[in-house]
Amino acid sequence: VTGSAFGIVGLGLVGGSLARDLSGAGANVIGIDRDGDAVEQARAAGAIAAGGSDLAQLAHADAVILAVPPAATARLLHGLSPHVRRARWITDVASTKASVLAAAGAAGLGDRYVGSHPLAGGTGTGFGAARRGLFTDALVYLSPGAAPAEVTAAVRDFWLGLRARPLLIDAAEHDHRVAWTSQLPQFAATMLGVTLHRAGLPAGELGAGGRDTTRLAASSPELWTDIALDSGPHLLAAVQAYHMALGALLESLRAGDGAVLHDFLDEARRWHAAGSAVQP
């Protein structure tokens, strides 16, 4: 990446961490953010060489990464084309992919666009939470959409250079899978927090198990509202299935049916054990 110019739009946890990694590797990073303080922090930390709030500053970027929430990504794509004439490829880090690829296509960027979704982050937000190495060993879904093979290869190489693990996946299949594996656990934890709050049980009374189960309740409401609205029928189907499963649990509790309770517990335990065996 040495000598290449990267444009990053959004200098929060993900964009800021990308900027730190790329600058650390000798790249020329241009950072764009509506928030002048984030730009100044990133400049002071040596994470960007230049930046500001104006997308016109992307004119000299060889590659552009959009690191803003899903709905903002689609809005941003709408007017991006005049500013990224030089860019060989453009990607994003949004956690839903079909809507972003559609917006990229509508903006006339489809042949240079590959959607990315890095499974990295945390409950911290803003440039202050950004750090080097955030993407090391992280799974990164790549949805090429209409991009030709050489563009897909370039984005794949970009993530490999950050020591991440890129994985090609169709956008609709991606959105289906993450609705179940990422968004459903988020909303299970959120609604568990809401339920305990309304029952008058403070989080401080939880044991280690309850604390783990509700840890995601600390996530950003703004980001996850955005993700949920963008996910549409995928998340709805996942929550419906979970709601039905809890209905079946209620039936077995009402009936005092130990055999069914045991079957649920055993099924989940076997599922967990099979997955743990293949953890990195």
Place this chain on the structure above:
Amino acid sequence: VTGSAFGIVGLGLVGGSLARDLSGAGANVIGIDRDGDAVEQARAAGAIAAGGSDLAQLAHADAVILAVPPAATARLLHGLSPHVRRARWITDVASTKASVLAAAGAAGLGDRYVGSHPLAGGTGTGFGAARRGLFTDALVYLSPGAAPAEVTAAVRDFWLGLRARPLLIDAAEHDHRVAWTSQLPQFAATMLGVTLHRAGLPAGELGAGGRDTTRLAASSPELWTDIALDSGPHLLAAVQAYHMALGALLESLRAGDGAVLHDFLDEARRWHAAGSAVQP
């Protein structure tokens, strides 16, 4: 505890860890388990001085701790009285308390009985998972039932000697609170595992957040079937409330109502933040 004789029934994770701590502190520990292998392991590890499968061996114990699952605790209490004539106090470690205290009363042991529920353990089971210091800093609920103050004080001192944090609580109030703070998170995680399994999503595809949310799916099916059946209306009420909350989430997803989604996420985040501030 030096010089005192403690009887421990059940040499699994909790009973075995108690035996290790007490023997390490110079006590004379008698270990009872149906499983001869567990008794031999505990003897070989120096965790017990004597033991076997016969409750009659408790005759010389100055204090007795029942470290078996809730339903087994009540069954054990039924015939325990002739074997614990010398014991000044008897306690247990079951995670529900009202049913255990009722069984202790019915067995004529009420005036020497204080129920304990240590919030310690883990997903390991058996004597092989037992370790010294398991109870250090662990919250231990104590429900005295009909026991006089000096018996309650003795059991409280016992846990303080293990560096645990004993907390007196009425048995019914205890059972209500742990149904929400311990059992509901367990079954939320279990049913999330069941839901993902049936949707064909392996645990290996989860990110860090989903892994935390479903960690409790690894718990023992036998133990938690027992706890759920013993908890009765408390767990039922907690699961009903969670089921209703997920129904409300479904409504907001169907309506695409970002304001309601944001309110749920924000309520849970504030609940979590208030609890985190008082964590030890």
